Amino acid sequence: MGALNAESISKNFSTAEARLEVLVDISLRLAPGESLAILGPSGSGKSTLLAILGTLDRPTSGTMKIGDVDPFKLAEPLLAAFRNKQIGFVFQDHHLLPQCTVLENVLVPFLGSGSAGKLEIDEATQLIERVGLSQRLLHRPAQLSGGEKQRVAIARALVRKPVLVLADEPTGNLDGTTAAEVARLLLDLQLEQKSMLVVVTHSRPLAEQMQRRSSLENGRLVECV
Numbered sequence: 001m002g003a004l005n006a007e008s009i010s011k012n013f014s015t016a017e018a019r020l021e022v023l024v025d026i027s028l029r030l031a032p033g034e035s036l037a038i039l040g041p042s043g044s045g046k047s048t049l050l051a052i053l054g055t056l057d058r059p060t061s062g063t064m065k066i067g068d069v070d071p072f073k074l075a076e077p078l079l080a081a082f083r084n085k086q087i088g089f090v091f092q093d094h095h096l097l098p099q100c101t102v103l104e105n106v107l108v109p110f111l112g113s114g115s116a117g118k119l120e121i122d123e124a125t126q127l128i129e130r131v132g133l134s135q136r137l138l139h140r141p142a143q144l145s146g147g148e149k150q151r152v153a154i155a156r157a158l159v160r161k162p163v164l165v166l167a168d169e170p171t172g173n174l175d176g177t178t179a180a181e182v183a184r185l186l187l188d189l190q191l192e193q194k195s196m197l198v199v200v201t202h203s204r205p206l207a208e209q210m211q212r213r214s215s216l217e218n219g220r221l222v223e224c225v
């Protein structure tokens with residue numbers, strides 16, 4: 001199981017008018033089993049940082065390793081395969097496929113590496129049971145509540161036991177009680193799988209549930225004490 005090691009990550013966006021320095025010299029280390037909340041005002045670069053950690057965007061400068069792998073040195077097809085296996089994403093909006101059942105949605109990460117066989121279906125089914133939706137295997141997203149949809153999204157993110165789980169406001173659309181339950185589930189599963197979890201959020205209660213908290217301020221990541 002690998003750690004996350006990001007060194008001196010900077011990200012600039014150049015527009016016609018200006019060069020925007022969104023992330024400045026950010027270094028971040030996470031060990032397997034660790035969880036980190038990233039707080040910060042709107043526009044401070046939280047989603048930009050999450051996109052880089054998720055290998056969906058590249059830093060302007062700096063290096064990153066996930067385990068022994070420098071993902072930015074991989075050619076695009078290998079990078080896509082690496083991301084699909086090793087990184088799980090949970091978004092504020094569940095991003096489930098509306099025409100697919102709960103089981104089919106949770107099987108999606110396996111499809112990039114060929115078809116899902118009995119082993120994969122068994123794993124997905126077990127995880128769906130673990131998130132409390134064993135009676136809902138063949139239901140479609142429209143038949144589920146907001147909290148249930150997020151549970152499916154969490155099962156989909158974790159089904160291949162990724163080393164890194166990235167969540168952008170995963171409870172942002174949920175009421176307080178449901179948000180706390182979904183956050184607990186995400187943390188419990190992350191600990192069981194000993195993956196690393198980075199959660200971007202404006203929610204103090206959610207951030208308090210993580211082991212560590214940092215804040216993005218003027219492009220720099222400041223550890224909260």
Ligand SMILES: Nc1ncnc2c1ncn2[C@@H]1O[C@H](COP(=O)(O)OP(=O)(O)OP(=O)(O)O)[C@@H](O)[C@H]1O
Pocket residue numbers: 013014015020022040041042043044045046047048049
């Ligand atoms: N592709 C892009 N081109 C130019 N500027 C961008 C681009 N993507 C993001 N930005 C700018 O970078 C800054 C940080 O954006 P980002 O979405 O990372 O902030 P955030 O902290 O996630 O905000 P929020 O909490 O509102 O979601 C913003 O000023 C945004 O306008």
